[in-house]
Structures are given as C-alpha cells and as structure tokens.
Amino acid sequence: MFNSIWLNLYYYLRPILKWLLRKTTRLCELQRICYGESAGYSRSYGVEKSLQLSRSPEIKKMVQCLDKLSDERKLCGRVLKSSLQYAVGTALTVKDINPFVHNQFTPSFVRCSEHIWGYRQLVSEIEHLRTCQYDPTNSDHETKLLKLWDHLMPSVPLESRVTKQWQDIGFQGDDPKTDFRGMGILGLENLLFFAEEYPSAATYVLSHSLHPQKGYAFAIVGINLTSMAYHLLKDGTFKTHIYNISKSMPSIRLFHQLYCYLFYEFDKFWLQAKPKNIMDFTPVRNRFEENIRMLLSQPSAAFRINLSIDTI
Amino acid sequence: MAAFSLFGLLAILRKLKSSPDKELRILLLGLDNAGKTTLLKKLASEDVTHITPTQGFNIKSVQAEGFKLNVWDIGGQRKIRPYWRNYFDNTDVLIYVIDSADRKRMDETGYELSELLIDDKLVGVPLLVFANKQDLLHAASASDVAQSLCLHQIKDRPWQIQACSATAGEGIKDGMEWISRNVCRKK
Numbered sequence: 001m002f003n004s005i006w007l008n009l010y011y012y013l014r015p016i017l018k019w020l021l022r023k024t025t026r027l028c029e030l031q032r033i034c035y036g037e038s039a040g041y042s043r044s045y046g047v048e049k050s051l052q053l054s055r056s057p058e059i060k061k062m063v064q065c066l067d068k069l070s071d072e073r074k075l076c077g078r079v080l081k082s083s084l085q086y087a088v089g090t091a092l093t094v095k096d097i098n099p100f101v102h103n104q105f106t107p108s109f110v111r112c113s114e115h116i117w118g119y120r121q122l123v124s125e126i127e128h129l130r131t132c133q134y135d136p137t138n139s140d141h142e143t144k145l146l147k148l149w150d151h152l153m154p155s156v157p158l159e160s161r162v163t164k165q166w167q168d169i170g171f172q173g174d175d176p177k178t179d180f181r182g183m184g185i186l187g188l189e190n191l192l193f194f195a196e197e198y199p200s201a202a203t204y205v206l207s208h209s210l211h212p213q214k215g216y217a218f219a220i221v222g223i224n225l226t227s228m229a230y231h232l233l234k235d236g237t238f239k240t241h242i243y244n245i246s247k248s249m250p251s252i253r254l255f256h257q258l259y260c261y262l263f264y265e266f267d268k269f270w271l272q273a274k275p276k277n278i279m280d281f282t283p284v285r286n287r288f289e290e291n292i293r294m295l296l297s298q299p300s301a302a303f304r305i306n307l308s309i310d311t312i
Numbered sequence: 313m314a315a316f317s318l319f320g321l322l323a324i325l326r327k328l329k330s331s332p333d334k335e336l337r338i339l340l341l342g343l344d345n346a347g348k349t350t351l352l353k354k355l356a357s358e359d360v361t362h363i364t365p366t367q368g369f370n371i372k373s374v375q376a377e378g379f380k381l382n383v384w385d386i387g388g389q390r391k392i393r394p395y396w397r398n399y400f401d402n403t404d405v406l407i408y409v410i411d412s413a414d415r416k417r418m419d420e421t422g423y424e425l426s427e428l429l430i431d432d433k434l435v436g437v438p439l440l441v442f443a444n445k446q447d448l449l450h451a452a453s454a455s456d457v458a459q460s461l462c463l464h465q466i467k468d469r470p471w472q473i474q475a476c477s478a479t480a481g482e483g484i485k486d487g488m489e490w491i492s493r494n495v496c497r498k499k
Contacts, residue, residue, distance in 0.1 A: 178345045216367060223364050223365060231362075
C-alpha cells in the first residue's frame with residue numbers, strides 16, 4: 001500500500017527531480033548513471049530502468065524497436081550493429097549530448113544496450129529451445145541423446161536405443177523421450193553441455209547420484225534444474241550475474257554455464273543436507289533455490305564457474 | 313476448455329455435512345508419465361506447460377472455509393514406487409492415473425494398482441481411476457482400460473473410472489464430483 005503510493009508519487013516527481021539534477025550537474029540521467037555507477041549490473045540495470053520510464057517519444061520508439069528485434073532473436077551481425085548505433089544515436093539526440101565532449105558516454109551506453117537487449121534475446125532463445133519438444137524422428141535430437149550417453153558412460157556401450165540402461169544415468173524408463181516434457185530440447189542441451197564441457201565434474205556428480213541411499217536420478221534432477229535455471233532467467237534473477245560477467249552480448253553458453261554451476265552446487269548442497277532418501281528432494285531443492293536467489297539478489301553477484309575436480 | 317478450479321471442488325465439498333475443520337487427504341499415484349503432476353496443477357488452476365518429471369513428490373493444499381484439501385502427487389518412476397507405501401496412512405481417496413495411450417505398459421500399471429488394492433493401509437479407500445490422455449489419437453477408451461485392469465472385480469470399495477484429458481482439463485470435474493459423493497458416503 002505504502003509502496004504503491006510511493007511509486008505513484010515517484011512517477012510524478014521524477015521529471016522535476018531529473019530537471020533539478022540536470023540543472024545542477026549539467027548531465028542527463030543516462031550520463032549520471034553511465035558515469036556514476038560501476039560497470040556491470042548497477043550501470044546496465046540503471047540505464048534499463050531509465051529507458052523504461054522515459055517519456056520521450058523517440059526513446060519509447062527506440063526501446064520498442066529493439067524489444068521487438070530481440071524477441072524475434074534478430075540481434076546479431078549487421079542488424080545488431082545498426083540497432084546499437086540507432087540506440088546510441090537516439091540517446092545522444094534526445095538528451096543533446098555531444099559525443100566528442102562526452103567521449104566516455106557512447107562505449108558505456110553501448111555496453112549497457114548489449115546487456116539489456118542481449119538478455120532479452122537470450123530469454124527468447126531459451127524459450128524457443130524449451131518449447132521445442134524432444135522428437136525421436138528428428139535425427140539431430142537423437143544424435144544429441146546418444147552423445148549424452150557416450151560422454152557420461154564412455155566405457156559402457158549402449159545396447160540399443162530403447163533399453164533399461166538409460167536408468168543408469170537417471171532417466172525414468174527405457175526411453176528418455178518422455179522425460180524432457182515441459183523443458184523440451186533445452187533439458188537435453190543443458191545435460192549435454194554439462195557432460196561435454198565439464199566431463200570430470202559431470203561424471204563426479206553422476207557418481208554421487210548412484211549412491212544407494214543418498215542417490216538421485218541424475219537426468220531427472222538435471223531436467224528439474226533446467227526448470228529452475230529457466231525460471232531464474234525468465235523472472236530476471238540471473239540479470240545480476242549476467243550483466244556483471246558479460247563483456248558484450250550474453251550468449252546461450254552463459255546460460256548453459258549457469259546451469260552447470262547450479263547442478264554442481266546442487267549436488268554439494270544435497271549431500272550436505274543429509275537426505276534420508278530421494279523423497280526429500282522437493283524440500284532440499286526449494287531450500288537450494290532460496291539460497292541461489294539470495295546470492296543473486298546482491299547487485300555485485302557474479303558466480304565463479306570453475307568446476308574443477310580434485311583428483312587424488 | 314472445461315475450466316475447473318479447486319474452488320469448484322470446494323463448493324461441492326462445502327455441501328457435505330462434515331465437521332468444519334475436516335482435512336481430506338487425496339493420494340495421486342500411477343506410473344511415470346501418466347500425468348499426475350499435470351492433474352495436480354490443473355486442480356490448483358496452475359500452468360501445465362512447464363512440468364518436469366517428479367523427483368520425490370509434490371503436495372498442494374488449499375484451505376478455504378474450514379476445508380483443507382491435501383493432494384499428494386508421488387513420483388511414478390520405478391525406483392520411487394517402493395516409497396509409495398510411506399504415504400498411505402489416513403488416505404481418504406486414492407486417485408490412480410493411467411496413460412491410456414501407453415498400451416505397452418498397461419500390464420505394468422495394472423500390476424502396480426493390484427498391489428495397492430491388497431495393501432492393509434488402503435483397505436476400503438475409495439478408488440478413482442483416471443483414464444488420462446484421451447486427447448491422444450491412439451488412447452484406449454475408459455471401458456477398455458477398465459477391462460485391462462479388471463476393475464469390475466473390485467468388490468471391497470467404491471470405485472469409478474473416468475475418462476479425462478488433464479492437459480485440456482476435460483473430465484477432471486466429473487471425477488472430483490464422484491469423489492465428493494463417495495467421501496460423503498464414507499463419513
């Protein structure tokens with residue numbers, strides 16, 4: 001209640017405040033953010049909010065245009081370059097900034113734009129993968145599935161495509177195709193990335209999952225963690241980490257890496273929680289998510305994704 | 313789409329002359345990929361497009377005007393089935409969900425159900441079987457499912473088979489109405 005009154009008040013007072021600050025600092029809000037806030041989440045998120053609240057028709061049009069392009073996943077190559085130029089150009093014109101006097105503004109604003117619309121595009125890319133159902137008649141999907149086996153079980157050959165062996169890496173039955181469900185091909189891509197990029201970490205986690213009492217279904221837990229990562233991305237929780245870590249447009253690899261981090265950390269958390277058996281999964285998972293959300297709520301949050309395993 | 317919410321169910325249940333703080337414990341079982349979680353989410357009017365295989369279990373309870381419905385959705389994976397029994401105590405209704413399109417595993421699901429029906433902890437508990445996934449072309453009809461499961465041989469409890477499509481929300485309401493009538497008879 002109090003919050004909404006304050007937000008309303010702020011909305012109307014903002015222009016006056018901005019005008020006062022502009023007169024006293026001789027800098028517009030975007031400049032104050034770009035110079036005053038440290039590079040990364042604080043700066044990019046500040047610019048994002050400022051652009052969202054802007055009442056200038058040119059800025060609104062520019063935001064709409066870039067939103068649309070990123071939702072359609074078109075921000076790459078020449079389109080990306082011209083879009084960034086358009087964004088900077090609009091900001092410079094509307095705010096009447098001389099780029100030669102304020103030569104720090106352009107690179108700083110471009111970086112922020114890459115963060116803002118790169119993240120938005122990443123959400124769209126991930127959503128696209130998630131809604132793509134696993135299809136056993138698609139040879140690309142099938143190849144990836146078989147590759148997952150080879151990476152996780154390099155010394156054990158798969159006897160046939162439909163086999164109980166899939167349960168050894170934590171699928172539910174003899175054909176993994178129905179296990180991806182609401183996470184679609186994204187679930188498989190995540191698992192495969194983990195097994196391919198961090199083979200020692202993945203097999204280490206897999207070995208924990210095979211423990212008779214404290215074990216869990218590796219692939220199924222993996223798909224549940226895909227769901228967690230997906231929701232953290234979608235509701236913007238990952239913004240702190242991604243804005244802090246990206247030097248340019250955030251790529252899909254960044255999402256996969258975050259997933260691997262979640263999986264590796266979840267495995268540790270699970271063992272530390274001393275579960276009785278697999279039926280403790282949901283409460284442990286929820287506590288784990290709370291912890292991750294708390295860590296990511298810090299503006300300086302940046303996970304160190306270094307999944308090296310000490311081999312004795 | 314037959315919109316159905318727990319509030320609809322609660323309205324039905326409110327008509328029953330139970331004590332006001334009555335808790336109803338509903339157990340949701342079935343093989344993996346039968347559609348238990350989708351059914352649970354549909355009952356709670358939640359989005360069903362982001363579902364993942366259940367590791368462990370999910371519970372949803374909704375409290376409204378003295379009624380508390382606790383729906384327990386337990387994972388159907390073979391490795392989890394031995395734990396089903398830990399959740400049997402004080403069950404008011406057993407809902408058993410079947411993937412009607414998965415004809416290869418009809419015997420397996422029939423076997424698991426027969427094991428449930430001979431368990432001491434579930435004696436006399438009303439049974440509702442959902443013949444789910446009726447939206448799929450090659451789904452078996454409810455009567456075919458009833459036949460493969462030999463449901464007509466059940467004499468020790470009220471039971472019902474209900475065709476449904478959990479994703480579309482069809483048939484769930486009819487099933488829940490049957491539950492409310494049969495819980496009424498029991499209490």
